[in-house]
Amino acid sequence: xxxxxxxxxxxxxxxxxxxxxxxxxxxxxxxxxxxxxxxxxxxxxxxxxxxxxxxxxxxxxxxxxxxxxxxxxxxxxxxxxxxxxxxxxxxxxxxxxxxxxxxxxxxxxxxxxxxxxxxxxxxxxxxxxxxxxxxxxxxxxxxxxxxxxxxxxxxxxxxxxxxxxxxxxxxxxxxxxxxxxxxxxxxxxxxxxxxxxxxxxxxxxx
Numbered sequence: 001x002x003x004x005x006x007x008x009x010x011x012x013x014x015x016x017x018x019x020x021x022x023x024x025x026x027x028x029x030x031x032x033x034x035x036x037x038x039x040x041x042x043x044x045x046x047x048x049x050x051x052x053x054x055x056x057x058x059x060x061x062x063x064x065x066x067x068x069x070x071x072x073x074x075x076x077x078x079x080x081x082x083x084x085x086x087x088x089x090x091x092x093x094x095x096x097x098x099x100x101x102x103x104x105x106x107x108x109x110x111x112x113x114x115x116x117x118x119x120x121x122x123x124x125x126x127x128x129x130x131x132x133x134x135x136x137x138x139x140x141x142x143x144x145x146x147x148x149x150x151x152x153x154x155x156x157x158x159x160x161x162x163x164x165x166x167x168x169x170x171x172x173x174x175x176x177x178x179x180x181x182x183x184x185x186x187x188x189x190x191x192x193x194x195x196x197x198x199x200x201x202x203x204x205x206x
Contacts, residue, residue, distance in 0.1 A: 003045050007191065008053065008084065018083045018110040022049060025109055026074065029102045035074030046195055052077030055133055055164050056084055057190040058201045062157050063087035068129040068150060070122045071095075071137030075103035077166060081133065082107070082115045092117045093125055128152040135166045140174045144204060151206040162206040168198045181205040 001020050005011065011019070023044050030036050040047055055077055061067060065088045069078030072092040082090045092107075092115060094100050100119045107115045118125065123146055132147045143163060151161050162181075167174075175182045187199040 001045060003050055003193075004053070007050065007057075011084075015083055015086075018112070019049065019080075021110050022079075022106065025106050026102075029074075029105060033098045033102050035099050035102050046193060048076050049080045050191065050193075051166060051187075051195075051199065052080040052135070053084060054166060054185075054187045054190065054196075054199065054201050055081060057187070058164065058185050058203065059157065059159050061085055061088045061131065065089070065131065065157060066091070066129045066152070067131045067133055068093060068125065068127070068147075070132055070134045070143070070147065072103055072117075073099050073135070075106055076135055077133055078115065079103065079107060079112065082112050083110070086114055088114060090115045091127065091129065093120055093122055095119070095121045122146050125150060130154065130157060130161045131164055132162075133164045133166075136168065140165065140167075140171075140202065140204070141177065144178070144206065148206060159203060160205045163202075163204045165202045165204075167200050167202050171200065171202065175202065175204075178204050 004019050026044055030041055067090050069092045072078050072094045078090045078092040092103055097119045100117050104117050129150055130152050183203045185201040187196040
C-alpha cells in the first residue's frame with residue numbers, strides 16, 4: 001500500500017481505505033477462484049495495482065468520461081483506476097464468468113459506485129466509450145479491430161479518444177501499422193521500481 005502513496009500522495013481517506021482493502025479481498029477470493037498466480041498475489045500492489053495506475057500517469061480522464069476495461073480478468077486495470085478517479089465511469093468486460101465474479105465482489109466490497117461489469121465477449125459489447133483500456137490481452141491489431149465500434153465520437157479529454165493498453169517488451173513491429181497515431185510511454189520513466197523496466201503504456205487514437 002505504501003508504494004501507491006509514494007506516487008499518488010493526495011488520495012482521500014476513502015481512497016486510501018479502498019486501496020488498502022484490495023489485498024485482503026484478493027487474497028480471500030484468489031483462494032476460491034484463482035485469478036492471480038499464487039506466487040504473484042504477495043506482489044499485488046506493485047505488479048497489479050500500481051501497474052494499472054500507469055495509465056493514470058499518462059492521462060487523467062476528464063470527469064464524466066466513460067471507459068471500457070477489455071479483458072479485465074479480476075479487475076485490472078479497471079478497479080484501481082476507478083478508485084483513483086471516482087468521477088469517471090468504468091465498464092469492466094471479460095468472457096470468463098468466474099473472473100467477473102471476483103471483480104464484482106471486490107468492487108462491491110469497497111463500495112465502488114462508478115463501476116459496472118459484464119460477462120461478455122468484447123466482440124459482443126456494442127456500447128460506446130471514450131476510451132478502452134486493457135492489459136495486454138491480445139496483439140494490438142486484434143484489439144483495435146474489436147474496439148473500433150466502441151469508440152465514441154464525443155471528444156473532451158486531453159488525448160483524442162482511443163485505446164490505452166498496458167504492454168511489455170519490444171513493440172516496434174506491433175505498433176508499426178499504426179505508428180502515425182500511436183504513442184508509447186515508458187513506465188520506467190514514471191516509476192522507479194525494476195518491475196517497470198520493460199513496461200509501457202501504448203496509446204492509439206481511434
